[in-house]
Each structure stands twice: as C-alpha cells, then as structure tokens.
Amino acid sequence: MRDLPQMLDLMASFLKENPFPDSPIELYEPCNYLLTLGGKRLRPALVLMGYELFRDNVETALPAAWAVELFHNFSLMHDDIMDAAPLRRGEPTVHHKWNATTAILSGDVMLIFAYRFLARGGDADTVLQLLQIFNRVATEVCEGQQMDLNFETRSEVKIPEYLRMIELKTAVLLGAALEMGATCANAPAKDARHLYEFGRLAGIAFQIQDDLLDTYGDPIKFGKQVGGDILQNKKTLLVLKTLETASELEGRELQKWMKTGSEKPDEKIAAVRGIFDRNEIPKLVSADKQRFQQEAFRHLELVQLPEARKEILKKTVADLLERDS
Amino acid sequence: MRDLPQMLDLMASFLKENPFPDSPIELYEPCNYLLTLGGKRLRPALVLMGYELFRDNVETALPAAWAVELFHNFSLMHDDIMDAAPLRRGEPTVHHKWNATTAILSGDVMLIFAYRFLARGGDADTVLQLLQIFNRVATEVCEGQQMDLNFETRSEVKIPEYLRMIELKTAVLLGAALEMGATCANAPAKDARHLYEFGRLAGIAFQIQDDLLDTYGDPIKFGKQVGGDILQNKKTLLVLKTLETASELEGRELQKWMKTGSEKPDEKIAAVRGIFDRNEIPKLVSADKQRFQQEAFRHLELVQLPEARKEILKKTVADLLERDS
Numbered sequence: 317m318r319d320l321p322q323m324l325d326l327m328a329s330f331l332k333e334n335p336f337p338d339s340p341i342e343l344y345e346p347c348n349y350l351l352t353l354g355g356k357r358l359r360p361a362l363v364l365m366g367y368e369l370f371r372d373n374v375e376t377a378l379p380a381a382w383a384v385e386l387f388h389n390f391s392l393m394h395d396d397i398m399d400a401a402p403l404r405r406g407e408p409t410v411h412h413k414w415n416a417t418t419a420i421l422s423g424d425v426m427l428i429f430a431y432r433f434l435a436r437g438g439d440a441d442t443v444l445q446l447l448q449i450f451n452r453v454a455t456e457v458c459e460g461q462q463m464d465l466n467f468e469t470r471s472e473v474k475i476p477e478y479l480r481m482i483e484l485k486t487a488v489l490l491g492a493a494l495e496m497g498a499t500c501a502n503a504p505a506k507d508a509r510h511l512y513e514f515g516r517l518a519g520i521a522f523q524i525q526d527d528l529l530d531t532y533g534d535p536i537k538f539g540k541q542v543g544g545d546i547l548q549n550k551k552t553l554l555v556l557k558t559l560e561t562a563s564e565l566e567g568r569e570l571q572k573w574m575k576t577g578s579e580k581p582d583e584k585i586a587a588v589r590g591i592f593d594r595n596e597i598p599k600l601v602s603a604d605k606q607r608f609q610q611e612a613f614r615h616l617e618l619v620q621l622p623e624a625r626k627e628i629l630k631k632t633v634a635d636l637l638e639r640d641s
Numbered sequence: 642m643r644d645l646p647q648m649l650d651l652m653a654s655f656l657k658e659n660p661f662p663d664s665p666i667e668l669y670e671p672c673n674y675l676l677t678l679g680g681k682r683l684r685p686a687l688v689l690m691g692y693e694l695f696r697d698n699v700e701t702a703l704p705a706a707w708a709v710e711l712f713h714n715f716s717l718m719h720d721d722i723m724d725a726a727p728l729r730r731g732e733p734t735v736h737h738k739w740n741a742t743t744a745i746l747s748g749d750v751m752l753i754f755a756y757r758f759l760a761r762g763g764d765a766d767t768v769l770q771l772l773q774i775f776n777r778v779a780t781e782v783c784e785g786q787q788m789d790l791n792f793e794t795r796s797e798v799k800i801p802e803y804l805r806m807i808e809l810k811t812a813v814l815l816g817a818a819l820e821m822g823a824t825c826a827n828a829p830a831k832d833a834r835h836l837y838e839f840g841r842l843a844g845i846a847f848q849i850q851d852d853l854l855d856t857y858g859d860p861i862k863f864g865k866q867v868g869g870d871i872l873q874n875k876k877t878l879l880v881l882k883t884l885e886t887a888s889e890l891e892g893r894e895l896q897k898w899m900k901t902g903s904e905k906p907d908e909k910i911a912a913v914r915g916i917f918d919r920n921e922i923p924k925l926v927s928a929d930k931q932r933f934q935q936e937a938f939r940h941l942e943l944v945q946l947p948e949a950r951k952e953i954l955k956k957t958v959a960d961l962l963e964r965d966s
Contacts, residue, residue: 340784340787340788340791342787342790342791343783343784343787394745394746394749397741397742397745398742398745398746416722416741417722417723417790420719420722420723420745421719421723421783421786421787421790423749424719424748424749424752424783425780425783425784427749427752427753428752428776428779428780428783429780431756431772431775431776431779432776432780434772435769435772435773435776440765440766440768440769441765443765443768443769443772444760444765444768444769447756447759447760447768447772448760451753451756451757451760454753454756455750455753455754455757458668458746458749458750458753459665459668459750461746462665462667462668462746463665465667465742465746466665466667
C-alpha cells in the first residue's frame with residue numbers, strides 16, 4: 317500500500333488535472349483559494365487507503381476521494397460564515413476575504429462539484445452505493461453543525477449529547493471516507509462496515525484529542541493558539557467533564573470564568589487550566605479518548621484481510637492519535 | 642395524461658409521506674416552512690409530465706420530481722439571503738424569520754435531501770443518468786446566480802449576456818425537469834434532448850414575460866407590486882432593449898431615472914414606463930419572447946410521439962406563457 321505522502325501526491329496530480337472552470341471567476345476563484353490553503357487532505361487519503369486495502373489500482377478511487385475533500389471544504393466555507401471566523405489555516409476565510417454572498421454561493425457550487433466527482437466514482441451500481449453513503453453522512457454533518465450551534469446558547473449540555481455532536485459533525489465523514497474507498501473496490505459489505513466503524517470511532521477519539529490539545533498541546537506542534545477554546549468559552553469535553561465530575565464549588569468557579577471576558581487572557585487560561593488540573597480532568601478525558609481509540613482498532617482487526625495489508629492504514633491513524641497526548 | 646391539478650395532488654401526497662426528520666428541529670423546521678409557503682410546483686409537475694409522455698405509472702417519477710422541487714427551494718432560500726429579500730411568496734423569508742445562519746444550513750441540508758430523493762429515482766443506471774443531468778444544471782443555476790450578482794454592479798450589460806443569465810439561472814432547470822422525467826421513463830435520448838430544449842426555450846420566454854409583467858402586468862393577476870423592477874433599478878430586458886434601440890437622449894433619460902431614489906415611486910414608475918412606451922419597447926420585447934416560445938414548441942413537435950399524447954404538456958406550458966401578455 318502507498319503511504320500518506322504518496323497518496324497526497326496522487327491527489328495533487330488529480331487536482332491539477334481537474335480544476336474548477338475558469339468562469340464565472342467570481343464563483344470559482346474562492347473555491348480554488350480555499351483548496352490551495354492546503355489542509356491535511358486526510359479524508360481523501362482515507363478513501364484511497366480504504367480502496368487499497370482491497371485493490372491496487374488506486375487511481376480508480378480518486379474521483380470519490382476528491383468528492384469527500386470537496387464536501388469537507390464546502391462545509392468549512394459555510395461553517396466559517398456561521399461562526400464568523402476570520403481565519404482558516406492561518407489565512408482569511410472566504411467570507412472575510414470576499415463577503416458572505418460569495419462564501420454562500422461558492423460553497424454551494426463546491427458541494428455540487430462534490431456530487432459531480434461522485435458521479436465519476438465507478439459503474440452505475442458503485443455510484444449508487446457511493447451516493448447513498450455520501451447522502452447519509454452529508455445529512456449527518458449538517459445535523460452535527462446544527463447541534464453545535466444549539467449548544468452555544470444552551471446552558472446545559474450533557475456529555476452523551478456532546479459526543480453525538482462531534483460524531484455527526486466530524487467523525488462520520490472519516491468513517492464514510494474509508495467505507496467509500498472500500499465500496500469503490502467492491503469490498504465485502506461486512507468489511508466496509510467495520511472500516512466505517514473504525515473511522516467513526518477513531519474520529520471521535522481524534523476530536524477528543526483536539527479538545528485536549530487546544531488546552532494542553534505544544535503551541536508549536538499544535539499550530540493554533542493554545543487556550544483558544546477557553547477564551548471562546550467553548551463547551552468542550554474538558555468543561556463538560558468538570559461540570560459532571562468535580563465538586564459544585566469547582567463547577568461554579570469554572571462557570572464564573574466562562575462568563576468572564578478575555579481582557580486578561582493568560583490569567584483566564586491559567587485559572588481554567590488550574591481547575592481542570594485540580595480535578596484530574598485531562599486524565600479522565602484521555603481515558604475517554606483511549607476507549608474510543610481501542611474500540612476503533614478492534615473494528616480494524618475484524619476486517620478480513622491479512623494484517624500486513626492493513627499496516628499503513630493502522631500506522632497512519634495511530635500516528636494521528638498520538639500527537640502530543 | 643394527468644393534468645396539472647392532478648399532478649399537484651400526487652405531489653402533495655408524496656410530500657406528506659416523505660417529511661423531513663423531526664430533529665434537530667432548528668434545522669428542518671425552516672425547510673418545512675418554505676415548502677408549505679407553496680409556490681406553483683411547476684418544476685416537479687414538468688418532471689411528471691415528461692415521464693407521462695412515455696409511461697403511465699407516474700408514481701415512479703415522484704422522487705425525481707421532488708428532488709427538483711427541493712433544489713428549487715434550496716436555491717430560493719440561499720438567493721434570498723444574497724438578495725437580502727424580506728419576503729417570499731408574501732411571507733417572511735427564512736433568513737428574515739430566523740437568521741442567515743439558519744438559512745445557510747437549512748438550505749444546505751435541503752440541497753442534500755434533493756440528492757437523497759434523486760438516489761431513489763430508479764435503478765442504478767437511471768439514477769446515474771439523473772445525477773449527471775442534475776449536477777449539470779445545478780452547476781449552471783449557481784453560475785447564473787453569480788452572473789446576476791455581477792450584473793448588479795456592472796455599468797453595462799449586453800442583451801446576449803442577459804439572456805444567457807436568465808437561461809442559466811432559471812430556464813435550464815425547467816428543461817432538465819422534463820429531461821429527467823423522460824429519463825425516468827427510459828425515453829429515447831433524442832426525445833429527452835428535445836424536451837430539454839423545449840423546457841429551456843420556454844423557460845427563457847417565461848422569464849422575458851416576467852420582465853414584461855413586472856411593469857405591464859395586471860397587479861391582481863400578477864400577484865406582486867407592479868413596477869417593482871423599476872423601483873429596484875433592475876437591468877431587465879426592457880431596460881437593456883431601451884439602451885440598445887432608443888436614441889442616446891432617451892437612454893440618458895432612462896439612466897438618470899435609474900440613479901434616482903424611490904421617494905416618489907408612482908412618478909418614477911410612470912416616467913420610466915413612458916420611456917419604454919415611447920420607444921415601443923414592450924412590442925420589441927414581446928417579439929423576443931415570441932421567438933423563444935415558437936422555437937420551444939418546434940422542439941416539442943420533434944418529440945416522436947402522437948400529438949394527443951403531448952396535449953396536456955403543450956397546453957400547460959402555453960397557458961403559462963399567455964398570462965396577461
């Protein structure tokens with residue numbers, strides 16, 4: 317199997333051979349802009365890896381892989397408007413560089429292009445299967461984003477609701493990427509299902525890790541400002557775990573800080589981190605992550621293939637889940 | 642063949658049996674809201690009529706018909722944000738009743754649901770064909786909307802550009818609706834193509850008529866404020882035709898009014914209408930409409946079916962093109 321850098325090279329060539337149309341430039345330029353900001357291209361790589369578990373001519377899976385990447389970028393473009401986010405991958409977001417109208421319409425056409433590539437995903441039977449998987453998770457991603465928006469204004473969020481939200485908003489697409497790759501390769505349905513579960517559960521672990529890294533990561537390796545979630549008063553798993561497991565006094569102290577402005581950011585970050593530390597929240601949250609991670613790899617083991625065949629996929633996902641945590 | 646009211650009944654039952662999910666309610670309620678505001682349901686009726694030209698069991702075409710209606714409503718929901726429109730079908734628009742975030746995300750999920758219904762449009766081969774048609778026109782509709790946005794800020798728009806814009810933004814979807822119906826019925830490719838051309842050309846005629854009715858329609862039958870385009874300084878075909886055919890003096894007079902505010906709306910409407918009348922613009926624009934209309938019906942004639950079979954479709958479209966003009 318090709319490793320991640322080789323997959324990324326394939327993707328880059330495919331992108332070069334399949335550009336957006338030139339005109340109207342106002343519509344397509346923002347699509348090209350967001351895509352050239354990069355990103356990990358993890359999702360399309362998972363489609364290709366899901367395919368290569370079963371078959372070697374991985375080029376066949378490139379259109380489906382690219383459909384998944386376009387869907388991901390569409391959702392980023394629209395989410396950034398909803399979140400009023402000024403930056404994405406360190407550069408101005410589309411609605412910030414242009415305006416909301418542009419980000420809406422260019423996002424729409426990007427979603428439609430995702431379906432255009434999907435329609436090139438194989439013979440008619442394969443395309444129908446891909447379409448069904450894609451429609452299912454695309455719906456779920458919207459539902460997850462809606463839950464996330466709802467949580468912002470709700471006073472109380474329960475941990476199972478939070479886990480469901482990150483599952484829908486992020487994790488199911490990782491699972492579906494692997495499932496779609498397997499589907500392109502005509503893999504047995506049972507194997508495709510285990511790969512979906514592997515991606516979904518690893519995706520939840522990955523998001524939990526993201527919550528941890530936002531407060532406890534190495535600022536250089538993490539690539540974002542550490543403590544950002546604290547300053548934005550985000551209801552992360554660290555917060556919800558504190559409210560569930562710590563004393564009422566500690567809970568009230570945390571809620572007090574979450575209603576405080578960010579005039580003294582360092583002080584606020586230190587205070588909230590102090591609450592987490594005193595209550596061993598990082599340890600508890602890491603244990604949650606570990607549980608999802610283990611469950612994920614159990615599903616990978618159940619895929620009926622020689623272990624050697626799974627090695628690169630296993631290592632790629634394991635590496636992602638080891639970052640600084 | 643069933644007539645338009647019968648088609649609409651079928652559609653209403655289908656909608657009742659295929660509601661959006663209940664939850665998250667914040668995501669799906671705006672979708673239901675916009676759909677229950679009504680609208681003519683012309684596009685899905687065209688899918689059903691395109692099908693019934695060739696086959697009788699029209700229920701088969703209902704999922705594809707509904708996909709087209711959902712796509713149309715998705716585009717309305719997003720266009721209304723971009724146009725900052727407060728009203729749609731006489732009721733508050735989604736972004737006005739809720740907010741832009743809601744209208745973006747509910748519109749997104751509505752587009753995805755269009756593809757969900759499309760995936761139920763027939764066997765795998767049929768679905769792949771439907772998907773290709775749908776992807777093509779969905780892209781074109783976005784391109785048309787972008788052209789329309791561009792025209793707002795451009796000083797000069799040529800008539801062929803304007804016609805191309807209304808073709809992309811509106812007409813191709815009418816053509817594709819008929820083509821998709823024919824495709825569901827496994828009609829010969831040549832007939833499907835003629836039906837597409839019939840719908841596309843009739844759609845252009847229909848839009849030209851809309852420009853005429855906005856200034857010259859019977860306010861009661863038209864259902865909108867007559868003169869709205871004039872007050873919004875829209876570059877309609879009436880305006881472009883004046884700038885192309887009238888004297889420089891008349892052109893300058895029109896442009897002067899288009900830079901004037903709408904403090905005295907009746908005066909402005911009367912003055913602009915006076916310019917159109919003096920230069921016989923309604924006659925010239927009606928002639929344009931007639932040309933597209935005739936060309937449209939020529940394509941319907943070329944469909945290899947007994948004339949009787951085409952009667953209801955022919956009458957439905959002819960009736961739509963006769964409204965007050």
